[in-house]
Amino acid sequence: MPFNRKAHKFSASIGTVEIGTGDKAIKLGGENVMPFYTFDGSMGDGPKVGVEITDLGLDAEPQGVKDYYAGCTSFADIAKKAEAMPGGDFVVLRLAGGDPNGANKSTEELVAIAKEVSDAISCPLVVEGSKNVEKDAELLPKVAQALEGKNVLLMSAKEENYKAIGAAAALAYNQKVGAESAVDINLAKQLNVVMTQLGVSAQSIVMNTGSAAAGYGFDYTISTFDRVRAAALGQDDKMLQMPIITPVASETWSVKESTAEESDAPEFWGPVEERGIAMEVETAVACLVSASDAVILKHPKSVATISEFIKSLM
Known part of the structure; x- marks a missing residue:
């Protein structure tokens, strides 16, 4: 008996949020199908890949990342190289040094770094x-x-x-806002509700519904993605129809699989950097096929791999 596939179409769609200006502006969201079901409908402009840099510089980065940015002497230089990374669609500046329990950099210093990075690039910027x-x-x-x-x-x-x-971001200065919740569909929806009640347009909100490295409670992350997207498309829930962005790099490069030296367990640990790339790629792929409209990575090999992965399924 022949298999007759039935199209899985939805009357609802994910909203579109544009970031950046000019010819390099990008749109997140816009799909009306489950991830990569392009045979049933539209994926909009497709998922995007962000390249992460931080205000802490390059000292603590993996060797491959340091090698890519070799010769950069300023945040502007680093930002330009990030923009030029093959496969990247936008640059992400993570202001990790602002943490009072860490480097505790001043607001003035961090704003100056953000301005330097923004002035150095023409692609969209996420902070x-x-x-x-x-x-x-x-x-x-x-x-x-x-x-x-x-x-x-x-x-x-x-x-x-x-x-x-x-x-400040959406109302005073007409920027876009990332609504971050802790791996729970109800918390994600509630934050979107109160943001819109504040006056922020739904077209200015991108969700970060939580993230983790693969193997670290990652099933909760994926199940939240699935529930959010199913409610947005299947139930036409307007308060869950915002695109999703997932910070992958900061999660995957901090776990032991990405940091433990090979000598710690030579019988099964491979080269440390290869493990880190594998964690970043595996986590990003799982996020994308679950619901993410954008993932944030940092290793050049990861960015190139995920970019090609997206193209192959579009």
Whole structure:
């Protein structure tokens, strides 16, 4: 008996959020099918790949990352090289040094770095905070002001600080906002609801519904992706129809599989950097086939691999 495949079509679609300006602006979202079901409908412009850099420079980065940025002497130089990385669609500046429990850089210093990076590139820019809610509530509004007119995406708006970040980024300076929740469909929806009640347009919100490295509670991440996308398309839930962006690099390069020296367990550990690339690629692929409209990576090999993966399925 022949197999007669039935198309899985939805009347709903994921909203489109544009970041950047000019010819290099990109659109996230826009699909009306489950991930890569291009035989049933449209994937919009397709998932995008971001290249992560940080305000902490290159000292702690994997050797392959250092090699790629060899010769860079300023944040502007690093940003230009990130923009030129084959397979990348946008640059992501993670302001990790703002964490009061870490380097505790001042808001003024971090805003200056963000301005330097923004002025050096022509592709879209995404700015992540420090993961400290109080510092980000102070820092990201100042970044939004300094980068007015650049149409950047400011991530790290959480339940505890969304009013400060949302009001400044989307309402005062017409930027886009990343709504970050902790791996729970209800928390993700609630944050979108209160952001829109604040006055932020749904077309200005990108969701970060949580992330983890593959093997580290990753089943919760994937199940949340699946539930969010099923509700958005199958139930036409307007408060879950925002595109999803997932910071992969910061999760995968911090776990033991990416950091443990081969000598720690020579019987089964391979080269440390190869393991890190594998973790980054595997995690990114799983996120993309579940619902992510954009993933954030940092190793040149990972960026190139994931870019080719996306093209092969579009």
